[in-house]
Amino acid sequence: MPVFSDHPGDKNKESAVNNFDYHNPTRILFGEGEIANIGNYIPAGSKVMVLYGGGSIKANGVYQQVSDALAEFDWVEHGGISPNPKYDELMAAVKTVKEQQVDFLLAVGGGSVADGTKFVAAAAHFEGQDPWDILAKQVPVTRALPLATILTLPATGSEANGNSVVTRGEDKLAFNSPLVFPQFSVLDPTTTYTLPARQVANGVVDAFVHTIEQYLTYPVNSPIQDRFAESLLLTLIEEGPKAMADVGKPAEQQNYDVRANIMWAATLALNTLIGKGVPQDWATHMIGHELTAVLGLDHAQTLAVVLPNLMQAQRQPKREKLLQYAERIWGLNEGDEETRIDVAIANTRAFFETMKVKTRISEYGHGAEVVDTLMAQLERHGMVKLGERGDIDLGRSREILEAAL
């Protein structure tokens, strides 16, 4: 299932004229100081709930900016949303939403807070027995509270899409609905100055792999989408290491432009535009979700572990796009084609490693014993025909995981 694709017709069409339905309703307020303007875009008289995570927003001044901007609104807060947001803690927020008659949700944080808030928005109006069915049974969302985000971690694109990923026990599942696109999102690059190296790196790798999932498939005569994707990949390769070099420096020594370029790249990587009219893969994400659920790896860490091995395992079906990727991203246009593909895959791995994200499961202290558990999870979640052609069956996933050890 193309969990991150919101148009079923995007899949499995080889025609050069792939129909699509593009509508992105999220207003973007981009740049330093834009948090101050959010009151203009929240309906007057709304009862607002501010949702956030572990408290980094209190340390870096973002909470204060939000509080100032909401001065004219009646608002409540719900902190403590975990990375890889958990169902039970989100249901606690749903309870408060109902008790307090909240009618607008404001997520302040990274993708976990944004995704969690989307689930709260949908669960608050869910009419069935158990809102978990939105994820487990993919029950369509028919109504949701309006929401917005103030992004502090460029990575997921959640600030401008209808996707949400929620974890319950060892189930990390996704849903997608046009009703949970944020009404607006603030992208102020200065909010990212306090990110630790691990999160800067994770964000760049996540955005890179989002782009790859919508680009590295098979050609459908889509030069515009391809060049959009290539511009994002090249920008992330250029800017990612610069942001890493600035980690921990005070605000006055930070490079605003670097942070701004990464932030905009991450949003465009998954605001649904570059995936329109082209095949999409998403197998790296689906296999990666099991690595987070079972081994607790960060989302981006799982992607860096899976992608190079998926590229290798799928080098025949992806051959034409791999050669294009090798040439346009890594400047490899001479010599034997197999070698160019080998070097492009090696360069991808090296880029992740330059960003200090490990690319092997064993580097996280796990061995071959985890493969059977991961395979059982994939099977249980119906992830048996992954990839742009549905040709990544369980055997191919096992091959990818074994190569990733």
Ligand SMILES: NC(=O)c1ccc[n+]([C@@H]2O[C@H](COP(=O)([O-])OP(=O)(O)OC[C@H]3O[C@@H](n4cnc5c(N)ncnc54)[C@H](O)[C@@H]3O)[C@@H](O)[C@H]2O)c1
């Ligand atoms: N909705 C989507 O389209 C989509 C796409 C990809 C991944 N995801 C999901 O998003 C989640 C990951 O989100 P994420 O990568 O944005 O990370 P995150 O939201 O989990 O945040 C990671 C950590 O960074 C901290 N943090 C955030 N902003 C900070 C700041 N400015 N300064 C200091 N610390 C800060 C958080 O408190 C947290 O501890 C995963 O669950 C993943 O599966 C969603």
